[in-house]
Amino acid sequence: MAHDDRRLRVLRAIVQDYVSTNDPVGSKALAARYDLGVSPATIRNDMAVLEEEGYITQPHTSAGRVPTDKGYRFFVDRLSAIKPLSAAERKAIEKFLDGAVDLHDVLGRSVRLLAQLTRQVAVVQYPTLSRSAVRHLELVPLSTSRLLMVLITDTGRVEQRVVEVPVDTEADTVAELRTLLNTAFTGAKLGEASDKVGDLVDSAAPHLRPLVAAVSATLLETLVEPSEDRLVIGGTANLAQGSALDFPGTFRPLLEALEEQVVVLRLMAEVGPSTVTVSIGEENEHEALTAASFVSVGYGSGDQALGGLGVVGPTRMDYAGNIAAVRAVARYVGHLLAES
Amino acid sequence: MAHDDRRLRVLRAIVQDYVSTNDPVGSKALAARYDLGVSPATIRNDMAVLEEEGYITQPHTSAGRVPTDKGYRFFVDRLSAIKPLSAAERKAIEKFLDGAVDLHDVLGRSVRLLAQLTRQVAVVQYPTLSRSAVRHLELVPLSTSRLLMVLITDTGRVEQRVVEVPVDTEADTVAELRTLLNTAFTGAKLGEASDKVGDLVDSAAPHLRPLVAAVSATLLETLVEPSEDRLVIGGTANLAQGSALDFPGTFRPLLEALEEQVVVLRLMAEVGPSTVTVSIGEENEHEALTAASFVSVGYGSGDQALGGLGVVGPTRMDYAGNIAAVRAVARYVGHLLAES
């Protein structure tokens, strides 16, 4: 019906207006600013229906309407066209990310870029170790009974661990061990490394066995440790602006949750590449995020995302713009990682 | 004179009271809470003098007094005994930092620990590259014309760079190169590496020269890049509590300055090991920090600090406690790095 169609347009207008002005929006302002073709009175009727259906709400009796989480959800689901970034923005992305010198640098720049583009808090996850492949495994003797194991992945991550080896070890043995391990692991996905370990130990020369076992054990530990997934956060200053209005009380819990990382990592765990996920307000399980929205996407060229990135902000955010920015940055990061 | 002595005690009491209550402190409260042995009227006279000398000020006519930056400075300079941490706190530090698995982990834990102990924003600097020594230099061929150089330092930092080599290179040559570079650089301070490069190139076998030059150049670049010094920040949530009173307007600029890192790094550049530096309010050059104080110290066992760490908070902070915490954590971090 033309009826329903107009109501959708009203909802959309309410969201847009509220997002840009941060004031509850009334029927009159709506009629004036958006070309809805009907009078304020009609809009009021539509708004009454929208409110009954739970898409909008009034902060108090004599105020305008504000979208609910459900309203934002509806709005986001009907976002027909993602507005593409402007040429200037594309240029900015390129300029910002080119010249990055290593993984740390790429992700650091990405997070700053994303924070700047969206004016929200940006989060970028390091490529998940278990989905990365071994590029090289280096062993540096620290003493006769301790080795430094350095793992270098094809995504550019470098992890180091000290391995206590059960027997005294000489330089030649270390070299043998290094060759053996690299032959076995180079090119292999870390997620599948555990399968190889058993055979590798069995087939190794006897004098190497305990060493292979020790190093392999450390390698596998690395994959389950909390440091497996790391996070870079930036633009937290963006929380401290209009936010007194956006977040109830202070935004302290939100900052705490972000620093905690676990919460965000859990959200990230679900993202797939190329499909942007939007999680709105109460949809977030963690309490500190119930007033926030999270826009995220995976990056990486394959079918499985290497990691995720996204932005966190008030539910009252520019979803279209943020989705576009997040997607663009993810694509670019994916390219950069594939190159190196 | 007994006169001056009492005034000092009055100032000290004002600082302590204001720090703990966050209310301008009046003569009566002072007389009641601190055993100064004189009546409020006398204290009023002392306060008038202290105000004239610029150590304290009144927010408005009929309010109590608040310490000025100068007052805090005086207070800090006369901090006779740094109160040692409680046994429980020492235990907590140990428990928190032990079990750290690599440098990233050590610093991440330190920053969380420091933020928790002081309830301020904590910053920890990665060990400066140029003051670290080479533990190992690894080269991984990416293609015949590109090498991945991985630098591992004795402080646990790992840096990686892609080196474009001028000539096609085979595995044997890379091995030769690796041996050569490690023989030359292992154990050397990176700050002194540039001295060695010239000789090294000259003395190398002809077919290795361009390679040595290329890798060395990249190595030296690593030392001047902005990534030379890195920073971990934590506890920003601590800004968002009583802080509406502590920072004029919002603390947005402060958060921005912290994320910018440069400002903090400049402050850190001056710290020496074992001497805690306190920078109060207007003493900080950067505008965003003029309402904040910065307590910092270098860590590292030698005479030159490997890096710095500290806390940032409102000028109204517990200087004695924060100095103690910062010092204790720095000492512990120093030990941990020396061990590995």
Place this chain on the structure above:
DNA sequence: GCTGGCACTCGGTCCGCGCGAGTGCCAGGC
């Protein structure tokens, strides 16, 4: 089914006032 009109609601803001904490000063006492 849309529109203009109208009465009503209610949060935000402004104003005026009283309270009380805190001060400076002064005269008197150890």
Place this chain on the structure above:
DNA sequence: GCCTGGCACTCGCGCGGACCGAGTGCCAGC
């Protein structure tokens, strides 16, 4: 000479009431 108690004064803060205006819901008319 320095400390003390007393006293008059100042001024920010909090409270309550009144006003204002944006916005609503409803209704009669087109």
